[in-house]
Amino acid sequence: MSQSDLFSADVPALAAPAARAAELRATLNHHAHLYYVLDQPELPDAEYDRLFQELQALEAAHPELLTPDSPTQRVLGRVLDGFAPVRHAVPMLSILTETDTTPAGAESFDARVRRELDLGELDAPVEYAAELKFDGLALNLRYEQGVLVQAATRGDGETGEEVTQNIRTIKQIPLRLLGVDAAVLEVRGEVYMRRDDFEALNERQREKGDKTFVNPRNAAAGAVRQLDPGIAAQRPLSFFAYGLGEVLGWQLPDTHAGVLDALQTMGVPVCEHRVVTFGPSGLVQFHQAMAQQRDALPFDIDGVVYKVNSLALQRSLGFKTREPRWAVAHKYPAQEQLTRLNAIDIQVGRTGKLTPVAKLEPVFVGGTTVSNATLHNVFELRRKGVRVGDTVIVRRAGDVIPEVVGRVASAALAPRAGASAVPADSLPSSFAPREPYVPNFRMPAVCPVCGSAALREKGGIDYRCSGGLFCPAQRKQALLHFAGRRAMDIEGLGDKLVEQLVDGGIVLSLPGLYTLGVAKLAALERMADKSAQNIIDALEKSKRTTLARFLFALGIRQVGETTAKDLARHFGSLDRLVEASVDDLLAVRDVGPIVAQSIHTFFAQAHNREVLEQLRAAGVHWDEGEGAAQNQGPQPLLGKTLVLTGTLPTLSRDAAKALIEAAGGKVSGSVSKKTHYVIAGEEAGSKLDKARELGVEVLDEAGLTALLSG
Numbered sequence: 001m002s003q004s005d006l007f008s009a010d011v012p013a014l015a016a017p018a019a020r021a022a023e024l025r026a027t028l029n030h031h032a033h034l035y036y037v038l039d040q041p042e043l044p045d046a047e048y049d050r051l052f053q054e055l056q057a058l059e060a061a062h063p064e065l066l067t068p069d070s071p072t073q074r075v076l077g078r079v080l081d082g083f084a085p086v087r088h089a090v091p092m093l094s095i096l097t098e099t100d101t102t103p104a105g106a107e108s109f110d111a112r113v114r115r116e117l118d119l120g121e122l123d124a125p126v127e128y129a130a131e132l133k134f135d136g137l138a139l140n141l142r143y144e145q146g147v148l149v150q151a152a153t154r155g156d157g158e159t160g161e162e163v164t165q166n167i168r169t170i171k172q173i174p175l176r177l178l179g180v181d182a183a184v185l186e187v188r189g190e191v192y193m194r195r196d197d198f199e200a201l202n203e204r205q206r207e208k209g210d211k212t213f214v215n216p217r218n219a220a221a222g223a224v225r226q227l228d229p230g231i232a233a234q235r236p237l238s239f240f241a242y243g244l245g246e247v248l249g250w251q252l253p254d255t256h257a258g259v260l261d262a263l264q265t266m267g268v269p270v271c272e273h274r275v276v277t278f279g280p281s282g283l284v285q286f287h288q289a290m291a292q293q294r295d296a297l298p299f300d301i302d303g304v305v306y307k308v309n310s311l312a313l314q315r316s317l318g319f320k321t322r323e324p325r326w327a328v329a330h331k332y333p334a335q336e337q338l339t340r341l342n343a344i345d346i347q348v349g350r351t352g353k354l355t356p357v358a359k360l361e362p363v364f365v366g367g368t369t370v371s372n373a374t375l376h377n378v379f380e381l382r383r384k385g386v387r388v389g390d391t392v393i394v395r396r397a398g399d400v401i402p403e404v405v406g407r408v409a410s411a412a413l414a415p416r417a418g419a420s421a422v423p424a425d426s427l428p429s430s431f432a433p434r435e436p437y438v439p440n441f442r443m444p445a446v447c448p449v450c451g452s453a454a455l456r457e458k459g460g461i462d463y464r465c466s467g468g469l470f471c472p473a474q475r476k477q478a479l480l481h482f483a484g485r486r487a488m489d490i491e492g493l494g495d496k497l498v499e500q501l502v503d504g505g506i507v508l509s510l511p512g513l514y515t516l517g518v519a520k521l522a523a524l525e526r527m528a529d530k531s532a533q534n535i536i537d538a539l540e541k542s543k544r545t546t547l548a549r550f551l552f553a554l555g556i557r558q559v560g561e562t563t564a565k566d567l568a569r570h571f572g573s574l575d576r577l578v579e580a581s582v583d584d585l586l587a588v589r590d591v592g593p594i595v596a597q598s599i600h601t602f603f604a605q606a607h608n609r610e611v612l613e614q615l616r617a618a619g620v621h622w623d624e625g626e627g628a629a630q631n632q633g634p635q636p637l638l639g640k641t642l643v644l645t646g647t648l649p650t651l652s653r654d655a656a657k658a659l660i661e662a663a664g665g666k667v668s669g670s671v672s673k674k675t676h677y678v679i680a681g682e683e684a685g686s687k688l689d690k691a692r693e694l695g696v697e698v699l700d701e702a703g704l705t706a707l708l709s710g
């Protein structure tokens with residue numbers, strides 16, 4: 001506040017900041033309760049931080065507004081009733097956060113460290129250990145004589161909650177350290193949930209019609225603090241160590257990197273993405289390299305962490321109240337943001353499923369601008385209490401489709417820091433529950449594309465268009481799927497062309513594709529003669545295919561690429577498959593009752609059989625029996641499941657997969673107890689850790705070659 005403000009006689013001038021401060025206090029306290037006590041946050045962290053900072057700034061400018069109950073006066077985190085409090089033998093410090101996501105963030109940290117260490121321009125660059133900042137929940141694991149005796153959350157840093165029972169269910173966490181029987185060795189790290197585990201968990205919740213989790217971190221936090229270890233055990237958690245707590249009777253390494261290496265040797269999971277580097281340029285390089293890989297990682301990170309590598313230098317730097325001076329977390333742009341829900345559209349999928357899609361005020365989240373996001377289904381939308389016009393939370397992480405994960409009551413959130421405050425007399429309870437919830441969106445009774453009835457199976461969740469391939473939306477999706485790279489692989493037949501073909505009434509069915517001539521194609525808008533000829537050539541080329549690709553291309557519900565291959569291998573010919581009974585189908589490996597029924601229903605329908613005939617008449621062909629086991633060479637990998645990870649020296653991933661499948665084996669994307677072998681190459685990741693943890697045999701390329709040759 002400026003001098004003139006202070007001396008101004010305009011007393012009501014303070015009313016607005018006072019009201020805003022009161023409002024911010026109430027809002028922040030409310031959200032802190034939701035976050036810490038109920039594990040049901042309604043606000044993205046970035047938004048909470050923004051409000052927190054706005055209140056801090058307001059209090060700094062108007063010290064008279066500071067109240068003892070202000071959230072800025074309290075160290076957050078609290079102990080839940082139901083868990084025994086644990087006083088940490090060595091406090092769990094917090095870590096200073098650098099919110100400047102540009103290289104300047106790393107540079108200012110290095111400059112601070114050099115200043116504190118009294119280093120001059122001529123002194124050598126500081127050695128740093130750089131690692132990822134996992135978006136999870138900090139945990140202290142206490143090992144005595146090498147045995148896990150206690151696990152505790154961080155809590156407020158001094159006192160946490162005892163969660164040993166729940167943590168014991170995390171299979172990655174060793175119950176006994178390898179080769180260490182130190183009196184005390186406390187391992188600190190983050191419990192987190194992998195993105196695929198999170199998606200699968202939410203999918204299960206959705207199928208059951210249960211509440212979904214906003215993000216992997218909340219799902220992990222909820223699982224760790226779940227009072228019922230049985231439920232905790234069903235929530236797939238993972239762990240990465242980042243440091244130590246109390247240590248008695250163990251010789252510390254000289255460096256942080258040495259600590260992490262030692263922990264890894266003891267069987268504690270440590271993330272492979274870590275480097276030792278020098279000076280600010282090394283830090284910036286790591287920050288940028290990991291930003292590139294962020295989407296491809298199997299888990300969420302919200303930044304990277306830099307630590308002075310030498311433990312001796314760490315000791316001389318010490319800490320400042322609650323944060324070490326030798327470490328900093330350098331953030332990345334948030335993966336969750338607030339924006340306005342402008343409208344809800346209905347998207348019709350390949351199988352007719354109607355999905356409500358949020359039309360959003362464009363917002364930059366997780367590195368791209370998002371204006372559409374899935375709302376999954378109408379029941380979930382209702383459960384979240386979302387209405388058109390609401391301020392909603394959008395999440396985009398990895399290559400997962402952006403989704404609306406919830407809504408916020410928005411009154412207090414709207415003004416940006418520094419903007420004018422809301423009038424005192426309208427002090428709103430920004431978070432008043434919206435009761436009763438009156439939705440302003442309903443699922444349409446008919447398909448918005450073709451007008452056929454939209455039906456929902458009894459007890460089911462999804463509405464489907466009943467129009468089948470009569471529905472242009474389904475027809476477009478079916479054609480795109482048919483033409484896909486892993487299906488018939490018709491190059492050039494993409495979104496735009498399919499749109500033109502269907503909307504122009506030119507192609508009415510899959511076989512219709514093969515009746516296209518150059519003239520018809522060239523007549524389409526923006527289609528040159530040459531590209532028309534290319535499409536015709538691609539169509540011609542696609543006719544020679546494999547039974548597995550053909551089956552996958554048909555888009556039979558429940559039949560993905562792997563099942564299609566299994567079916568082709570098992571039956572060897574289309575006719576045998578078409579005539580198969582449900583029982584015959586159940587004899588195919590990995591085919592259960594739902595899949596068998598879906599396949600049987602598909603081939604039982606006359607119009608589908610007609611499509612098959614027309615496609616064959618158009619010249620689509622494959623080697624009958626080519627995939628059948630009886631016609632193949634030896635199958636040394638029959639019944640074996642393998643997982644590929646990392647880069648092999650000579651074989652591409654596709655080539656390795658093809659060889660394994662030709663030998664009767666199956667390639668899976670994730671390691672489990674059912675995995676027979678993990679084939680690991682350069683830069684193998686968490687799958688390798690998992691294999692070691694489960695005791696699955698790990699081979700290199702040479703080992704794979706040996707297996708293949710029996």
Ligand code: D41
Pocket residue numbers: 092093094095131132133134135136138154190242243305324327
């Ligand atoms: O990955 C993390 N979230 C992470 C958290 C990490 N990689 N390193 C960390 N290092 C520390 C210090 C420097 C205090 C040992 C941390 C945390 N602390 C931390 N996590 C939660 C509170 C503090």
